[in-house]
Amino acid sequence: MAKKPIYTQDDLIVLIRERNQKAFTYLYDNYSKALFGVIHSIVNSQEEAEDVLQNTFVKIWNNFASYEEAKGRLYTWMLNIARNMAIDSTRSKHEKIKTKIQSTSDTVYQKNNLVVDDSSHESIGLKTILNSLKEEHKLIIDLAYFEGYTQEEISKKLNIPLGTVKTKVRQAILTLRGLTKTEFLQ
């Protein structure tokens, strides 16, 4: 078997621009699980999450011309696509159900309900890593990572100061990295 190469983000971008199939394989093998986790936490259904994942990768590949390195990481860009497609999918599903039940509007309520419902994360079934994360850290990370909340929005929603949100996001990620704060500050 040929040994699996490791590409840097720069190399990977060059390969995707060349429409190289190896680049797709690499993207899928390295990022599909992570994106699937995000999508699944939003749509909360295996089948729907798989559909959204498929559409996400097709969109990533076909719309790659719109990715600009100067505007952010490749993973962040893919994450945004995955998040938006998952939210769109849930929204359209909700709307379909809604129009069946009641023909009135109130989509604003729907939308808020969508992003605020924290119970939807439970199905992600995070194992070992999760246990190392404090409950409040997990809540903040999930809002930022899975729902795309800005730190200002988290601050408002949880009614805690912006500075605290910043610190907690950083502490949570340091925990995920397996670092304690003191270790890092050396």
Place this chain on the structure above:
Amino acid sequence: MNVKEVISSGLLESYVLGTTSAVENDFVHDLCKKDPSLIKEIELIEEALIKYSSQTNNEINIEIKHKIEEKLFSVTNHETPNEASVIQLKDQTKIIRLYKLGIAASVVFITTTVFYILSLQDKLNKTTDKLAQTTTSKINAEEELLTQQASLIILTSKLDILSDPKVKTIALKGMNSLESKSALVHWNPTSEDVYFNSLSLPASPTNKQYQLWAIVDGKPVDAGIIELNSDSTFQKMKAIKNAQAFAVTIEKVGGSVAPTMETMCLLGNV
């Protein structure tokens, strides 16, 4: 903000999470250009998040990958079905004569075919084995070819960077402990990009690292730490605007603020 302040501010975390503003994105991007070591920090944050959301109990159906590949890469050839041929009726006697001839021919055909099939059976078994072997090696070869194509594309993109007429290649000559060694610096004064090609540089002494310096108006400016453990011989260093020379010293792990002149081991003028 200096690099350490940026790291501890939480900005990089937001950057990876995709919740930073356009201005902040520009700021981080510029900073990474000036100091590529920041990219490592960003990669570690990204890795942590990827690991976090990958920890799911729900496995993705393996078919999904193939489905996407089919959508993106398969060359679909729509075969048009053969048009049904129209058989015209001949007259009766002709048909009966044809029947007789047909039956006789069929008997001969079937007998020969049976013998033929039996003799082929053995050959077929052998061929199937061979084919299976060949298919496996073909798949491996195709895989290898794709990998090679990919590395060729990457190499070409690096060659493109170097073929820019603005790029100056500076040969650093070994001195003191590294007298017989050399290395190259590729520097584009316009884009300020600096690349280090370690050539035959030996591993640094234990607990030490090579550090690149640009000599600007007689003063050394930190151009970053040289990573020899990575397999790339073509490392992007910190951006440098003006330089009259480049030098490499041996420093403690993590680098130093000012170079240790006694440990200078490579030097080259622009």
